[in-house]
Amino acid sequence: TVYVNGLPIKRGESEDYIIDYNAGEIIFNSTFPITSEMRITVDYQFSERNFSRFTVFGGSNYETEKLKLGVSVYSEIDSKNQPLQQNLSPEQVAILSNAGDDESLMVAPSGVPEVYNENRILYKKELIDGVEAFVFSTNPEDELFSVKFQAVGENQGDYILVNSNAINNIYEYVAPIAGVPQGNFAPIVRLIAPEKLQLAVINGSYRPSEKTDIYFEAAGSKNDLNLFSSLDDANNDGFAGKLRVKQNIIKKDSLWNLSAIVDADLIQENFKTIQRLYNAEFNRDWNLESPRGDQQLLSAGLELLHPQKGLAIYKFEHLNFSENFNGNRHNLLASLRFNRWNVFSNSSILNNQSDVTTSTFLRSFNRVTYSFDKQWIGTKLATEDNEQRTVSNDSLTPLSQRFKSYEIFTGIGDSTKVFVEVGYKHRVNDSLRLNRIEKVNTSNTYYVKSK
Numbered sequence: 001t002v003y004v005n006g007l008p009i010k011r012g013e014s015e016d017y018i019i020d021y022n023a024g025e026i027i028f029n030s031t032f033p034i035t036s037e038m039r040i041t042v043d044y045q046f047s048e049r050n051f052s053r054f055t056v057f058g059g060s061n062y063e064t065e066k067l068k069l070g071v072s073v074y075s076e077i078d079s080k081n082q083p084l085q086q087n088l089s090p091e092q093v094a095i096l097s098n099a100g101d102d103e104s105l106m107v108a109p110s111g112v113p114e115v116y117n118e119n120r121i122l123y124k125k126e127l128i129d130g131v132e133a134f135v136f137s138t139n140p141e142d143e144l145f146s147v148k149f150q151a152v153g154e155n156q157g158d159y160i161l162v163n164s165n166a167i168n169n170i171y172e173y174v175a176p177i178a179g180v181p182q183g184n185f186a187p188i189v190r191l192i193a194p195e196k197l198q199l200a201v202i203n204g205s206y207r208p209s210e211k212t213d214i215y216f217e218a219a220g221s222k223n224d225l226n227l228f229s230s231l232d233d234a235n236n237d238g239f240a241g242k243l244r245v246k247q248n249i250i251k252k253d254s255l256w257n258l259s260a261i262v263d264a265d266l267i268q269e270n271f272k273t274i275q276r277l278y279n280a281e282f283n284r285d286w287n288l289e290s291p292r293g294d295q296q297l298l299s300a301g302l303e304l305l306h307p308q309k310g311l312a313i314y315k316f317e318h319l320n321f322s323e324n325f326n327g328n329r330h331n332l333l334a335s336l337r338f339n340r341w342n343v344f345s346n347s348s349i350l351n352n353q354s355d356v357t358t359s360t361f362l363r364s365f366n367r368v369t370y371s372f373d374k375q376w377i378g379t380k381l382a383t384e385d386n387e388q389r390t391v392s393n394d395s396l397t398p399l400s401q402r403f404k405s406y407e408i409f410t411g412i413g414d415s416t417k418v419f420v421e422v423g424y425k426h427r428v429n430d431s432l433r434l435n436r437i438e439k440v441n442t443s444n445t446y447y448v449k450s451k
Contacts, residue, residue: 002026002040002041003039003040003041003281004038004041005038005039006039006280006281015029016029017029017032037403037427039281041280041281043280048192049084050078050085051079051080051082051194052079055075057074057075058073059071066208067206067207068204068205068206069202071202073198073199074199074200075197075198075199076197077196078227085192086192091108092191095107095191096226097228098231099193101226101229106190106192107190107191108189110147110189111123112147113143113146114145120146120168121136121168121170122138122145122146122147123136123137123144123146124143125143128175133173135173136171136172147171148189149161149171150185150186150187150190151185153184155180155184156181156184156186157184157185158173158174158176159183159187171185193228194226194228195223195226196222196223196227197221197274198222199219200220201217201218203216203218211248212248214243214244214245214246215245216244217241217242218239218241219239219240220237220240221270221273222236222238223270224236238268239266240267240268240273242265243262243263245261256304258304259305260300261300261302261303263297263298264299265297265298267294267295269293269294269322285350286350287352287359287361287399289354291325291354293321293324295319295321295322296320297320301313301315301316310336310337311333311335312334313333314332316331319352323355324354324355324356325353328350330348331347332348333345333347334346341370342368342369342370344366345366346364346365347362347365347366348363349361349362353391357388357389357397358388359386361385362385362386363383363384365381366380367381375410376410376411376412377410379406379408379409380406380425381407382403382405383404384401384402384403385402386400386401387400387437395435397432400432401429402430402431403427403429406425406426406427407423407424409424410422410423417451418451419450419451420450421448421450422446422448423449424445425443425445426443426444426445
């Protein structure tokens with residue numbers, strides 16, 4: 001799914017974008033213009049097939065007049081005896097069994113004895129400054145090895161790439177200086193461990209009376225990152241739970257209805273999901289950076305609903321990560337209809353504190369339209385003011401920014417079928433300059449939309 005400014009954009013009959021899976025590219029069509037004021041987020045899943053994998057899922061439901069229950073299980077397990085991308089020797093299996101979940105330990109020497117072949121790059125072993133190293137050789141009398149080299153990062157390895165040709169690359173040993181490696185390659189092969197992910201979920205709803213609705217969910221996960229090893233298995237198991245209670249205070253079929261809502265999520269740090277739990281911009285909404293520990297998300301609010309006139313919702317949210325984050329956010333959402341007037345407003349204000357930063361984040365989007373028989377006019381007002389400061393020196397971080405946007409538009413026709421709409425938007429962008437949020441540019445957008 002592709003999100004622009006936090007909202008998913010359409011694919012289908014009138015595609016806004018095309019996905020080229022072979023090239024790993026997303027191409028936006030000319031009917032969906034991209035500007036510098038857009039945030040583009042791509043949400044995707046992939047599965048690496050390194051072993052034969054067995055996937056099982058299923059569930060069952062139970063229902064009465066007041067109670068609904070559902071139970072489901074999901075399991076995907078790699079068969080450690082059926083590798084697809086690598087042939088593991090007994091020595092390599094032993095390395096994996098001693099590595100636990102530490103990927104940096106899942107490496108093995110890559111040198112394999114090989115007979116002379118003039119069409120292959122082969123190496124011999126030599127002692128250089130007391131260190132046994134691989135040296136490129138074309139002498140058929142030498143004891144030769146076929147060696148794979150892995151990029152390990154600058155000054156993390158003892159080999160450098162000195163030549164490349166149509167057949168292969170040639171690597172050369174470089175002695176460390178004062179104990180510091182001078183290369184960025186090592187004669188190793190990375191080993192891939194078989195994994196397991198299992199989930200069990202029970203959820204349901206209970207309605208003790210016409211005015212009370214209770215929803216609950218509990219889930220447990222088991223995620224083993226190395227089936228060859230029993231080390232580091234203490235963090236395999238995780239738990240998550242959810243409880244939501246909605247209590248109708250005023251309930252009238254044709255009048256305004258008032259409800260109170262309480263919602264609580266608890267997610268242990270080791271809990272593993274198949275796909276995301278929250279919206280694509282959850283981290284941005286809360287100014288989250290590397291949160292650690294168990295998560296608690298608590299919210300409480302009021303919902304005002306009218307069958308014809310729309311709804312208004314106020315919600316207070318508290319987010320906590322046990323090791324380094326606390327945040328509070330107030331949200332106000334309204335979508336109301338008064339005869340020919342339509343009013344939409346979505347605003348929030350956030351205050352948070354982590355072990356590194358503190359921040360306040362104000363966001364507001366508002367739209368008002370007036371409809372004639374086959375015509376409409378309207379205006380949009382939007383603003384963001386994000387001020388984030390480091391705890392150590394009280395300086396603003398690069399995430400600090402601010403903008404204001406004003407827009408007017410008018411259209412004629414059926415806004416869902418055949419129509420034309422013209423509009424104008426003026427936006428002022430402020431960004432970080434010399435530890436101050438200052439104006440950096442303005443933009444004026446004129447547009448025509450039709451169908």
